[in-house]
Each structure stands twice: as C-alpha cells, then as structure tokens.
Amino acid sequence: MYKKTLWGAAACALLLASAAAQQPKTASQGIDEYRAMLQDGNPADLFEAKGEGLWKQKRGPKNATLEQCDLGKGPGVFKGVFVELPRYFPDTKRVQDLESRLLTCMSTLQGFDEAELAKTAFGRGEQNNLTALATWIAAESKGMKFNLSQSHAQEKVFYEVGKRLFFQRAGSHDFSCASCHGEEGKRIRLQDLPRLTQNPGDGVGFAAWPAYRVSNGQMWGMQQRLNDCYRQQRFPYPGFASDATIALGLYLGVNSKGAVSIAPAIKR
Amino acid sequence: MNKSIKKWAVTAAAGLLLAGCASLPSSAELDSLTQTIVKASFRTEGQALVERVTAVDDTNRLCSQADVAGKPLDEKVAKAIEESNFKAIKWPADGKFLGDWKQGEAIAQSGRGLTWTDPAKSANGGNCYNCHKMAPQEISFGTLGPSLYQYGKLRGVSDPNSPASKPIVEYTWGKIWNSKAYNACSNMPRAGHAGILTEDQVRHIVALLLDPNSPVNK
Numbered sequence: 001m002y003k004k005t006l007w008g009a010a011a012c013a014l015l016l017a018s019a020a021a022q023q024p025k026t027a028s029q030g031i032d033e034y035r036a037m038l039q040d041g042n043p044a045d046l047f048e049a050k051g052e053g054l055w056k057q058k059r060g061p062k063n064a065t066l067e068q069c070d071l072g073k074g075p076g077v078f079k080g081v082f083v084e085l086p087r088y089f090p091d092t093k094r095v096q097d098l099e100s101r102l103l104t105c106m107s108t109l110q111g112f113d114e115a116e117l118a119k120t121a122f123g124r125g126e127q128n129n130l131t132a133l134a135t136w137i138a139a140e141s142k143g144m145k146f147n148l149s150q151s152h153a154q155e156k157v158f159y160e161v162g163k164r165l166f167f168q169r170a171g172s173h174d175f176s177c178a179s180c181h182g183e184e185g186k187r188i189r190l191q192d193l194p195r196l197t198q199n200p201g202d203g204v205g206f207a208a209w210p211a212y213r214v215s216n217g218q219m220w221g222m223q224q225r226l227n228d229c230y231r232q233q234r235f236p237y238p239g240f241a242s243d244a245t246i247a248l249g250l251y252l253g254v255n256s257k258g259a260v261s262i263a264p265a266i267k268r
Numbered sequence: 269m270n271k272s273i274k275k276w277a278v279t280a281a282a283g284l285l286l287a288g289c290a291s292l293p294s295s296a297e298l299d300s301l302t303q304t305i306v307k308a309s310f311r312t313e314g315q316a317l318v319e320r321v322t323a324v325d326d327t328n329r330l331c332s333q334a335d336v337a338g339k340p341l342d343e344k345v346a347k348a349i350e351e352s353n354f355k356a357i358k359w360p361a362d363g364k365f366l367g368d369w370k371q372g373e374a375i376a377q378s379g380r381g382l383t384w385t386d387p388a389k390s391a392n393g394g395n396c397y398n399c400h401k402m403a404p405q406e407i408s409f410g411t412l413g414p415s416l417y418q419y420g421k422l423r424g425v426s427d428p429n430s431p432a433s434k435p436i437v438e439y440t441w442g443k444i445w446n447s448k449a450y451n452a453c454s455n456m457p458r459a460g461h462a463g464i465l466t467e468d469q470v471r472h473i474v475a476l477l478l479d480p481n482s483p484v485n486k
C-alpha cells in the first residue's frame with residue numbers, strides 16, 4: 001500500500017514535471033509539428049507544373065508563347081530573375097514586380113487585355129494562370145539569395161515610397177504594416193509576426209511568397225498576400241499590380257537582401 | 269478621373285526622376301509622390317472607402333512621418349495630438365462606465381468588422397485578443413500590446429463604482445475610446461472615436477477589464 005502510494009506520487013510528480021516542461025511549448029510546438037507535416041508534400045508543385053506549361057503554350061489573341069518574355073535578365077531567361085524583382089524595366093519605364101511584369105508580357109506577347117486582366121479577381125480565369133506562372137518562375141530561383149537592384153533612380157525612389165507605405169497609418173483602425181511587422185518577436189493571436197523593416201531571415205516574409213495556403217487551399221502570389229494584409233488593415237482595395245503594391249514589395253525585397261528564397265512555400 | 273490621376277502620378281514620378289538623377293528627391297517630395305501613388309492605387313471596395321487612405325487625419329499623418337524618420341514625435345507636437353484626441357473623447361451619456369463583462373469577452377474575442385469583405389451592417393469586434401492577453405482561459409492571445417490579465421486587480425479596483433476607482437475607470441474608458449489621447453502614436457485603434465465600437469460595446473469592454481467578477485481579474 002505504502003509502496004503503491006509512493007509510486008503513485010512519483011508518477012504524479014513525473015507527470016507534473018513533464019507537463020510543466022511541456023506546457024509553455026504545447027501551442028507553438030503543435031504548430032511547428034503541423035508545419036513539419038505540411039512539408040511532406042506541397043501542392044504548389046501542381047501550380048509550378050501548370051506555370052511551366054503555360055510559359056511554353058501558344059495562347060491569347062496573338063496565339064504566342066511567353067518564351068520571349070523579359071523578366072529582367074533578357075528574353076526567355078527565367079532562372080534567378082525572381083530574387084531580383086521588383087526592378088526597373090526600360091521598355092515600360094516602370095518598376096515592376098514579377099506579377100506586373102508577367103501581366104506586361106501576357107499583354108505585349110500574347111495580346112491579352114492588360115487592364116481587363118488586372119481587374120479580374122484573384123483565383124478567377126487568367127488570374128489563376130498568372131499565379132501559376134509566378135509560382136513556376138519563383139520556383140526557378142529556389143535556394144537563391146535575394147539581391148534587388150538599387151542602382152536605378154526610380155528603384156531608389158520606389159524604396160522610399162515603399163517605406164512610406166509601410167509606415168502609413170490609416171483606415172478605421174489606424175493600422176500600418178509596421179503595427180504588426182515593425183518589432184521583433186511579436187505575435188497576433190498565436191501567429192508569429194516577422195519584423196519586415198530588416199532581413200527577417202531565410203524563407204521568411206518576402207522570401208516565402210508565392211505560397212500555398214493549406215487553410216483555404218489556395219495558391220497566393222505576393223500581390224494577393226499584400227492585398228489580404230491591406231484588407232485586414234481595413235484599408236481600401238489596392239489595385240492589382242498598382243504602383244503602391246509594387247513599391248511596398250520592393251521595400252520588403254530590398255530589406256530581405258541575402259535571405260534565401262524558399263518560394264513557393266507552404267503556409268498554414 | 270482615375271485616368272487623369274494616373275497620368276498625373278506618372279508625370280510626377282517622371283518629373284522627380286529628371287530632377288533627381290544625381291540625388292534622391294527631398295523627403296517632402298517623396299511624401300507627396302507617395303500620396304499621389306496612394307490615390308492612384310487604392311479604390312473603394314465594399315464599406316472600405318478610398319477616403320480611409322486619402323483623407324488621413326493629422327494624428328496618423330504626423331505619426332507616420334515620425335515612423336518613417338525613425339524618430340519620436342517632438343514633445344510639443346505629441347502633446348497637442350494627445351490634447352485634441354482627449355477633447356474628442358465621448359464620455360458615457362448616462363455616467364455608466366461599466367456594462368456586462370460576459371458581452372465584453374465576446375466583443376474582445378471578435379476580430380470582425382470594417383474590412384471590405386465584412387457586411388456593412390454586421391457588428392464589429394474589438395480585436396482585443398489579437399494583441400493582448402486578457403482572461404487566462406484564452407491561450408490564443410497576441411503580444412503586440414501589454415498583458416491585461418488582472419488589469420483591475422493589479423490597480424486595486426475592488427469596487428469599480430467607488431469614488432476611489434473613478435480615475436482608473438475613466439482612464440480605461442478614455443483609453444478604449446481614444447488611445448491616442450494618452451499616447452499620441454499608440455499602436456492601438458481608437459475604438460470609440462473611429463466608430464469601431466459603440467458606446468454600449470465600450471461599456472462591456474470596460475467591465476471585462478474592471479469588474480472583479482470578470483475572468484480577467486480572477
């Protein structure tokens with residue numbers, strides 16, 4: 001009887017100790033395990049394959065492929081372009097990110113209506129194809145380090161504009177990007193928030209998108225990521241491929257210099 | 269209208285580029301270019317009107333500028349912002365500051381409202397748990413704001429209706445109604461001032477924080 005009680009007490013103490021050791025970790029540990037499980041297979045692969053096919057496929061009113069599209073390193077070059085975007089393009093005289101540049105190519109090479117496509121909602125029609133293309137192009141730079149150019153005057157101007165947008169407090173809740181992403185080690189509910197005013201680390205923030213989102217089963221490019229941030233900030237709607245989204249992306253991209261791209265990532 | 273703004277944006281950008289080949293445009297020029305780009309890039313969607321970014325008040329404008337500069341606001345400017353926000357606080361018409369903490373808990377949990385996907389008529393949440401620890405039963409809380417666990421207890425509030433509790437009760441109401449009245453560039457939304465929460469909802473949140481029976485104070 002005495003022995004039994006002793007054993008019980010010991011087991012109880014052990015249980016308590018292990019519970020105490022585990023307790024503060026359980027929530028984030030569980031999430032980490034969930035994320036590790038997700039790595040087993042990333043449905044982004046499917047979008048990647050679709051994107052590669054679309055690149056080579058004759059499409060649009062001009063029945064042409066995208067193989068002559070210049071994403072910054074010359075027509076047809078797709079390896080390594082992603083980690084240098086957004087950048088200035090002399091032909092359009094604009095700073096462009098991957099998605100707005102693909103939009104330009106789909107318009108000039110294939111004859112798609114640029115304005116019409118930009119107006120199309122995410123996840124619909126040609127927007128889906130654009131996301132698949134962006135996923136594939138990004139995947140072709142997987143493992144490379146971000147290294148955006150700041151040599152052109154307009155790239156410098158866009159960095160400064162992007163910084164101002166990042167700190168722009170507005171909307172019904174006075175939120176700016178910095179409200180959530182301006183400090184180290186913060187959370188919203190249980191979600192860790194990267195500090196985006198500096199390089200947040202390999203595969204974090206800008207270096208993770210496009211990404212497949214398990215929670216809604218959707219593939220999101222950076223444009224949609226920023227769009228949903230703005231929605232949650234209670235801002236009005238940022239136009240697809242608008243200068244504000246490109247400048248903000250450039251600011252995040254320049255800050256991520258040296259971060260290894262893991263795009264397309266998989267997210268909860 | 270939209271087209272002319274776009275044209276203007278491009279012209280402004282080009283002008284700045286020509287002017288600033290050797291060096292960057294001035295900070296003021298970059299501010300104005302940013303505003304031009306904001307006007308051209310955002311549009312109204314649902315209840316999220318474009319004015320939310322084009323008609324920003326002085327509080328947000330000045331705090332954003334300070335954030336960009338990486339320097340805190342000048343003390344006098346900060347004081348002026350706090351005073352004007354304090355004056356704008358609407359105190360409870362009937363003098364009743366505390367509502368029902370149970371309803372307050374539900375409001376604190378909800379992060380709904382005022383996005384372009386929220387129905388305009390739906391009730392808004394307070395978003396409290398997104399940033400604050402409150403009742404200990406809720407382990408999914410954010411850390412952007414300070415912990416509010418035992419908010420009333422730590423401040424010695426055993427009877428919120430007592431004269432001794434009055435200053436803290438009023439401060440709590442004021443802080444929720446208009447956070448910028450006490451800290452010019454606080455990260456916290458101005459729940460009452462901005463029309464996020466109604467007077468009744470603020471009452472319930474105050475109760476959640478100060479009612480001795482609220483789980484926050486257990």
